[in-house]
Amino acid sequence: MAGLATTFGSGAMTNSISEIEQADVIIVSGSNTTEAHPQIARRIIDAVDGSAGLIVIDPRKTDISKFASVHLQIRPGTDIPLLNCIMRIILDENLVDDVFIEMRTENYVVLRDMLYRLDLDETAAETGVSLEKIRRAAKLFGRAHKGVFCYCLGITQHICGTDNVRSIANLAMLTGNVEKQDTGVDPLRGQNNVQGACDMGALPNVFPGYQGVADPTAREKFSRAWKSELSDKPGLTLLDMTHKSRENGLHAMFIMGENPMLSDPVQDKVKETFDSLEFLAVADIFLTETARCAHVVFPAASFAEKSGTFTNSERRVQHVRQAIEPIGDSRTDSEIITDLSAGMGYAMAYDNPAEIMEEIAMLTPLYGGMHHDRLNENWGLQWPCPDRNHPGTPYLHKHSFTRGKGLFQPASHQEPGEPPDEQYPFKLMTGRVYHHYHTGAMTRASHLLSRECPRALLEINPEDADRLGVRDGEYVTLSTRRGNITICTKITDRVQPGMLYTSFHFHEAPVNKLTIGSVDPTAKCPEYKICAARLERIQS
Amino acid sequence: MQYTLTTCAHCGCGCGVYLHTENGRVVGSAPSKNHPVSRGNLCVKGWHLHDFIHSPHRLTTPLIRKNGVLVPADWEEALDFTATSLTRIKKDHGPDAIGVVSSAKCTNEENFLLQKFTRAVLQTNNIDHCARL
Numbered sequence: 001m002a003g004l005a006t007t008f009g010s011g012a013m014t015n016s017i018s019e020i021e022q023a024d025v026i027i028v029s030g031s032n033t034t035e036a037h038p039q040i041a042r043r044i045i046d047a048v049d050g051s052a053g054l055i056v057i058d059p060r061k062t063d064i065s066k067f068a069s070v071h072l073q074i075r076p077g078t079d080i081p082l083l084n085c086i087m088r089i090i091l092d093e094n095l096v097d098d099v100f101i102e103m104r105t106e107n108y109v110v111l112r113d114m115l116y117r118l119d120l121d122e123t124a125a126e127t128g129v130s131l132e133k134i135r136r137a138a139k140l141f142g143r144a145h146k147g148v149f150c151y152c153l154g155i156t157q158h159i160c161g162t163d164n165v166r167s168i169a170n171l172a173m174l175t176g177n178v179e180k181q182d183t184g185v186d187p188l189r190g191q192n193n194v195q196g197a198c199d200m201g202a203l204p205n206v207f208p209g210y211q212g213v214a215d216p217t218a219r220e221k222f223s224r225a226w227k228s229e230l231s232d233k234p235g236l237t238l239l240d241m242t243h244k245s246r247e248n249g250l251h252a253m254f255i256m257g258e259n260p261m262l263s264d265p266v267q268d269k270v271k272e273t274f275d276s277l278e279f280l281a282v283a284d285i286f287l288t289e290t291a292r293c294a295h296v297v298f299p300a301a302s303f304a305e306k307s308g309t310f311t312n313s314e315r316r317v318q319h320v321r322q323a324i325e326p327i328g329d330s331r332t333d334s335e336i337i338t339d340l341s342a343g344m345g346y347a348m349a350y351d352n353p354a355e356i357m358e359e360i361a362m363l364t365p366l367y368g369g370m371h372h373d374r375l376n377e378n379w380g381l382q383w384p385c386p387d388r389n390h391p392g393t394p395y396l397h398k399h400s401f402t403r404g405k406g407l408f409q410p411a412s413h414q415e416p417g418e419p420p421d422e423q424y425p426f427k428l429m430t431g432r433v434y435h436h437y438h439t440g441a442m443t444r445a446s447h448l449l450s451r452e453c454p455r456a457l458l459e460i461n462p463e464d465a466d467r468l469g470v471r472d473g474e475y476v477t478l479s480t481r482r483g484n485i486t487i488c489t490k491i492t493d494r495v496q497p498g499m500l501y502t503s504f505h506f507h508e509a510p511v512n513k514l515t516i517g518s519v520d521p522t523a524k525c526p527e528y529k530i531c532a533a534r535l536e537r538i539q540s
Numbered sequence: 541m542q543y544t545l546t547t548c549a550h551c552g553c554g555c556g557v558y559l560h561t562e563n564g565r566v567v568g569s570a571p572s573k574n575h576p577v578s579r580g581n582l583c584v585k586g587w588h589l590h591d592f593i594h595s596p597h598r599l600t601t602p603l604i605r606k607n608g609v610l611v612p613a614d615w616e617e618a619l620d621f622t623a624t625s626l627t628r629i630k631k632d633h634g635p636d637a638i639g640v641v642s643s644a645k646c647t648n649e650e651n652f653l654l655q656k657f658t659r660a661v662l663q664t665n666n667i668d669h670c671a672r673l
Contacts, residue, residue, distance in 0.1 A: 038583035039553040189552035194644035200651035202642035228660035235665030241639040257643030279625040299599035308647025312554025323544035323559040328600025333650040343623030356649040446591030
């Protein structure tokens, strides 16, 4: 999100989901949309049915790529050179939106000069895609009246994730495809309330509504409302906690509804951290791999047993309604937090979640008009919604960017943290599958979902499988410099030769034992999409 | 049979789902016809949204580690032990010695409360969640 926040001033999907099907050209990059965001994929396919052009940028032959007019099967980690090529061609073909650039953006000259210095043939060669194919995609997008750019973790989970996003923003501004209805830049959010958790300030550097902890005015406001002295020092990010607890002087952790033992890279390091903590408390609905390391485990109520709101990918704040009483002796996370707070001498008195939302609305301009009674009408509200009479905002940056003018920030290619070599010749990529969600704690408890997708599969190209003598469905040892796992193979041309792909939903094949600890320096996103790996047959 | 309109918890699309309940048990899920995202449609994860709710593996009682193993405890003991431990560590090592991980699966209200607890009670900004994963 850091990439969009600095260019546009707001790090969220600029469109509504329903706008996507109105676009006439859609680019999908680093998103396995049909499996990870099925309803958004449906809109994209509807748009294609209605004659929209679709450009898919992905090293793998994903299902959505079958609907593409152009599929740019780049080498993993070469998004920036590809986007730079596309922009240079748009410049050469004179398809730039001069008026938009002049009126709404700044720093264009720096981007233009960088693009003119580019050697097109050389840069195209870096991506592994023919220049002719890139030209087709560039012309298609350049001529769009309503262009939408959707991307997902295939863009952000790289060492250069922030620069990848900036390049996408550059392309959108260059062609004037933002600030208008049915055009925009759409980061698809992976988890049901990842947008809301960010909005609510579950981040180390901001209060709710992205108000900086280092900003004295914001700090004073929250300090007065909460009647407490607040720290102005930005806190530790997740990986700074789970990987570097000792360096950062961490002695205790409280974890609510997360499973870093499976979701964070370099599992051994996370385990070491949890074992070394003086105190670890976990609240969860299942005894996850993380909860097993804790000193105290609180049984939490699931989404069906409580009320509140989730914010979806299109910034829509919607109701979650209680269907049944909490199971067994479990309690809602709100109850656990308020009880704990009372135990530490700070009373938080709320009768119901609606009252909590009143406090959120009071302190957070983005959510200023989000009251539970209003959210009950229609289908929730999309932020920004500053006051009770505001109808919500279907698309962002109408007439002007949140930060004023859109900022062009040119970027150039960066090699991944760990390129393949003789010892570890494969590029290993990770992602999600259709039937499971995140670390699998919920979906794997469903026997039907587990029946459909019972185990982790390692996708390998037939050419590589032949060379190594690996059969389809055979268990192999997959290793990287961090460790090794045993995993079942699936021979398929969805991956190119030299690449491997698997998912992170299965604790029996914890791919995070393998993934690399390097992160994007700005957004601190781990480089899940590429690391060097080796595959060996198991000798019997 | 009762029907509760709620929001699906399995991805960022945020589809409108009806949970079907019978005798205090959630027994089915079905899409909302008019919801702007789902429009009468759900993916396989949405249709099976209710499957995990009554799983026998759900945690139903607090657990505390004693002599190296997690054993059932009552709420008061678990809450007391946590409050005392956090207070002690904050006093001995300072507020920044405590880290908090919030959740992209919990509600806005819960995320708000947890960051408020972290900032106003523990008095540190050490809070994050897995937005980057």
